[in-house]
Amino acid sequence: MTPSEDAPAARLLGPAEIRALADRLGVRPTKTLGQNFVIDQGTVRRIVRTAGVGPGDVVVEVGPGLGSLTLALLAAARRVVAVEVDPVLAAALPGTVAERAPGLRERLEVVAADALRIGGVPGPPPTALVANLPYNVAVPVVLHLLEVLPSLRRGLVMVQAEVAERLAAGPGGKVYGVPSVKAAWYARVRRAGSVGRTVFWPVPGVDSGLVALERREPPSTPARRDEVFAVVDAAFAQRRKTLRAALAGWAGSAAAAEAALRAAGVDPSARGEAVRIEDFARIAEHRPAGAPARS
Structure with missing residues (x-):
């Protein structure tokens, strides 16, 4: 789905705006937090389109960073709950949205927290997970959110290409393993495309992949x-x-x-x-x- 024609517009961030915003905040991407900011507007539009986000959706975004994907999501969704562990970035995000999408500010809720430690999110039950996930915590974050946010019906996450393969793998392959099996408890998982490394700043040493998730009922079993x-x-x-x-x-x-x-x-x-x-x-x-x- 796409946003309605009368929905407020958002001015997306490009490479120059991303670097200028980072300089203004004194932010330098860190490997510790797995920060690689998306600088390509076409990529964020593609993510929102592939995720099928529409006007009725309440989206959870993990690691919004400087707001590249957030702005595109706000233009398409009813509400975006952005979960950000970096306190500087969490504090700055509402201002970025107010500046570049003033008509959409009320759709944003920022949660300054570690996504692995939250037990829920404020407001209406979320329906979709859409995020550019830090490579070092991608699998634990996906599994944790699927567990603690049962209202999530689908998701689209951008992760390291190798992680994407593992999450979406089926039985019988060499990459099929713990992430594949545990994700299958919650959802049907499939690869939804590839993403080159040049759409990020700083440029990572690996390519990325899109993974789509569709909630399913867990196996019928008396076992926990x-x-x-x-x-x-x-x-x-x-x-x-x-x-x-x-x-x-x-x-x-x-x-x-x-x-x-x-x-x-x-x-x-x-x-x-x-x-x-x-x-x-x-x-x-x-x-x-x-x-x-x-x-």
Whole structure:
């Protein structure tokens, strides 16, 4: 969807404006916070378009930085909740919006916090996650927000290309692993395009990718999410091992692991990379009652 014709306009930020704004704030992008600011207006328009953001959406944006993507989102959505861990950037964002999109200021809510520590966001329930995520925390942020914001129905995140491949991977491939399986608990995940490194300042050493998420119901199982994820973690901790061996510690012994796997209908000689989230859920259901307690 696109914003209605009578929606207030936003003057997007380009390379010169980004650098001038950073200079004015005394901001220098840091690797610690994974800051790479988008300087290409075409890229932010593409993200909003690909995300399908419309006038009814309440969007959560993580790491808005200087506001490149925020401005484009505000022109398309009903409301944007921008979660920013850098206090300088969080404080500056409302002023940037007031200057470049004065008619849209009331649509913005800034939350100065670490996205990994929030338990919710203020205002109406969010419907979409759209963000240029810091490479070093992309997977934990996606999983955490899908867990604590159950109203999110879809998302589009820009992440490191390698991370995009892992998130969207299906069973049977070498890149299929913990991120792939855990994301599949919450959503259908697919690659939604590639992004070159030159659209960022500073230019990162890797390319990026777009990942689309569509909320789905988790597998029907009496096992809790943390119990299922414990199986996933154990299965991939030593991914070259068979599940019989990899899950021995989880089950209490290799023989107990084999019994649980057979009860779940999973081949004990298979490896984690061949197993779907639904299979991991069934395995979790059959963990032996006397297995060692897990922290």
